[in-house]
Amino acid sequence: MRTVEKALALASRGRLYPSVILYGGDAAGRQQTALDFARTLLCAAADEASRGCDAEAPDACRHCRRIRWRDRGQDRFHPDFRVLERDLRTATSVEATKAFLQTAWSAPFEAAAQVFVIAEADTLSGGAADALLKLLEEPPARTPRHFLLLAASQLDLLPTLRSRSLALFLGQKEQLPQEEVEAVAAALARSLDVHFQTPSPIFLFGAAAALGEATGWDDPRARRPWAVGSAAVLRYLAAGGELTTERRRALLRLAQELLDGPLLRMRGISHGRILEGLVCRFIPPDSFRP
Ligand SMILES: [Zn+2]
Incomplete structure (x- = not known):
């Protein structure tokens, strides 16, 4: 079984590490994997083995069918699945990150947990990464919060973030020149x-x-x-x-x-x-x- 599949199996049993780095592959692959994790973590299915519905399937649960990368249809978004995208030209600012993480202090709206995705974790500014670290070190509440950090290469993430996260490799090896x-x-x-x-x-x-x-x-x-x-x-x-x-x-x-x-x-x-x-x-x- 691949490492990603093992981690998804842990997620279906609610045993996933709170912070997971998804690196390698291309951006679309990282986004799809983040959706797979979010659906597995927030799924309404009582049976662990069937958690993580195909969102397009007619019998997809009320959570999975609304977990989308972007809010494409007005009626389809999930309040407990949140994505932070890069807001500056080359960086994800500390202001945007703090505003994003603010939600982690409130209870989930509908699901039993919350999933926070940082779309380009390698662009987090120093202060933004610190704000995230603080939250990882002192989780605000008992409800499970999951953080998915997406990056092309884990070399571009702060060592402190790497040391507090489970890193999952999605694609070809990182190439150094x-x-x-x-x-x-x-x-x-x-x-x-x-x-x-x-x-x-x-x-x-x-x-x-x-x-x-x-x-x-x-x-x-x-x-x-x-x-x-x-x-x-x-x-x-x-x-x-x-x-x-x-x-x-x-x-x-x-x-x-x-x-x-x-x-x-x-x-x-x-x-x-x-x-x-x-x-x-x-x-x-x-x-x-x-
Ligand atoms: Zn589901």
């Missing part, structure tokens, strides 16, 4: 190889600058350059000549921590400073003398 990863890994090797021979802060700053050769730093919310840096460190490790266990561990931790770079960046620190800080923290200038 392999040529870019190779180029950054090669630049990294030029500095780290020397540093491991003759430790010096100069080579560590060189390693940080190498990671900074990834592209896409202009958008402070972008996760991709951090993911490229992380992949380049792993690439260096995989190619890596004779590294001691400590060095391997240090590089693995660096690769992991790089993925959290956007969090620091949202505090207003430049990516260059963050890269230098992380590299110098995990690869101390003089602790790897043979």
